[in-house]
Amino acid sequence: MEATPTLDPDLLDKVTNLAKRRGFIFQSAEIYGGFRSTYDYGPLGVNLLRNVKQAWWRAMVQTRVDIVGLDAAILGPPAIWAASGHLETFTDPLVDCLKCKERWREDKIDGVCPNCGSTQFTAPRAFNLMFKTQAGPVEGEGSTAYLRPETAQGIFTNFANVLSTVRKKPPFGIAQIGKSFRNEITPQNFVFRTREFEQMEMEYFVPPADAEEWYRYWIATRLAWYIDLGIPEAMLRLHEHAKEDLSHYSKGTTDVEFFFPWGFDELEGIANRGDYDLSQHAKHSGVALDYFDQSTGERYTPYVIEPAAGATRAMMAFLLSAYHEDLVEGETRTVLRLDWRLAPYQVAVLPLSKKPELESVSGEVLGILQPHYMCDYDVTQSIGRRYRRQDEVGTPFCVTVDFDTLSDRAVTVRDRDTTSQVRVPLEGLLTHLRKVTGEI
Ligand code: GAP
Numbered sequence: 001m002e003a004t005p006t007l008d009p010d011l012l013d014k015v016t017n018l019a020k021r022r023g024f025i026f027q028s029a030e031i032y033g034g035f036r037s038t039y040d041y042g043p044l045g046v047n048l049l050r051n052v053k054q055a056w057w058r059a060m061v062q063t064r065v066d067i068v069g070l071d072a073a074i075l076g077p078p079a080i081w082a083a084s085g086h087l088e089t090f091t092d093p094l095v096d097c098l099k100c101k102e103r104w105r106e107d108k109i110d111g112v113c114p115n116c117g118s119t120q121f122t123a124p125r126a127f128n129l130m131f132k133t134q135a136g137p138v139e140g141e142g143s144t145a146y147l148r149p150e151t152a153q154g155i156f157t158n159f160a161n162v163l164s165t166v167r168k169k170p171p172f173g174i175a176q177i178g179k180s181f182r183n184e185i186t187p188q189n190f191v192f193r194t195r196e197f198e199q200m201e202m203e204y205f206v207p208p209a210d211a212e213e214w215y216r217y218w219i220a221t222r223l224a225w226y227i228d229l230g231i232p233e234a235m236l237r238l239h240e241h242a243k244e245d246l247s248h249y250s251k252g253t254t255d256v257e258f259f260f261p262w263g264f265d266e267l268e269g270i271a272n273r274g275d276y277d278l279s280q281h282a283k284h285s286g287v288a289l290d291y292f293d294q295s296t297g298e299r300y301t302p303y304v305i306e307p308a309a310g311a312t313r314a315m316m317a318f319l320l321s322a323y324h325e326d327l328v329e330g331e332t333r334t335v336l337r338l339d340w341r342l343a344p345y346q347v348a349v350l351p352l353s354k355k356p357e358l359e360s361v362s363g364e365v366l367g368i369l370q371p372h373y374m375c376d377y378d379v380t381q382s383i384g385r386r387y388r389r390q391d392e393v394g395t396p397f398c399v400t401v402d403f404d405t406l407s408d409r410a411v412t413v414r415d416r417d418t419t420s421q422v423r424v425p426l427e428g429l430l431t432h433l434r435k436v437t438g439e440i
Contacts, residue, residue: 012261037187047344056200067173072154083284093124105185129182147181155203156277173204198311205302214305215272230339235259249276258317268309275301336394343394346373352402362401
């Protein structure tokens with residue numbers, strides 16, 4: 001593996017500022033002073049986040065015959081979380097600083113209050129991270145509900161439904177993308193750890209004897225996914241958890257870690273969950289959650305291999321690794337070298353001036369490209385400035401419509417990374433872009 005790259009010490013600030021300034025990520029409820037480490041995804045951020053999720057769905061569902069999708073409810077009854085173990089064990093150790101009264105997660109503060117430097121704390125107590133709410137107008141035990149802290153449990157509770165409706169047999173998987181909620185004691189580092197976030201999880205059900213092999217397979221496959229989408233190999237590493245650090249359900253967990261500005265930290269966890277979840281839900285619900293293999297006459301509870309990724313956390317890693325400053329024509333430019341599949345806009349259509357005849361051809365260009373690519377359209381400022389604005393948000397291609405276009409029916413295509421330009425006839429534009437991206 002290559003040596004770990006050295007990072008610009010201001011990288012986190014620069015990316016955070018860019019995210020705000022260019023409409024990727026806004027502080028939630030900002031006009032009311034912001035709301036507790038909660039974020040909104042702006043016009044560019046929502047495209048990037050969707051593309052991250054789309055790339056995951058494509059790799060995990062669309063291009064496979066052994067995995068199907070699901071979209072389960074966010075609200076759930078306590079029974080689910082009693083069975084899964086979350087009611088009892090999904091806790092963090094909470095301490096109060098005796099001097100300034102701030103509350104902290106004990107395992108994250110190295111014995112010193114980050115606010116006032118005191119070393120005097122209350123004894124730690126277990127703080128459950130689930131958001132509790134009430135379903136319906138009547139308060140009381142019967143109406144208690146929880147926002148899911150992971151998407152995984154909705155997959156286990158639907159195991160029998162899925163098995164009886166699609167013709168799958170182990171090894172097969174169920175994939176889901178969606179919001180999860182955790183009342184984190186110390187949310188931190190921009191969107192790295194927030195209370196509301198999105199997960200991309202897949203539960204892969206396998207014969208118990210094959211679990212180890214599939215566990216290794218999914219570790220390698222998931223690491224390769226990040227590399228394929230442009231994160232340099234040297235910024236990724238695998239971290240296998242020691243036996244004593246494993247979660248209550250896990251027989252083995254390996255994290256894919258990314259080199260964040262504060263050091264290597266978790267991007268995704270791949271766990272061998274054994275038969276813990278299906279057995280627990282079968283026991284608590286009274287519904288059999290097993291598989292009968294007609295070819296061997298054997299009935300068994302499948303083991304589960306789970307690659308569990310954060311969509312919002314992955315988006316942050318893609319932003320951080322794509323951020324570059326380089327010199328173009330003697331000027332420093334900021335450029336996001338995002339893979340074209342992730343870029344918020346794949347193409348920017350830029351008429352050289354606001355003249356109606358140029359805008360009219362530009363409309364034609366948009367008509368060719370918009371069914372295939374997310375396009376931006378910008379008619380303001382000098383063309384050089386417009387290129388820089390597109391570089392800064394990672395747009396891989398700028399298509400410039402100029403006065404020659406009116407006679408030669410050709411446009412200039414500029415490449416974000418090399419800044420090189422080629423003249424391409426309108427009728428071959430789509431094919432040209434598809435070739436450059438490697439689609440054909
Ligand atoms: N079903 C297993 C599970 O949820 P996890 O390691 O707790 O495992 C999986 O979560 C992934 O979800 C993490 O690797 C991370 O990317 C993301 N994630 C977890 N908590 C998060 C938070 N508070 N904010 C943002 N992302 C989070």
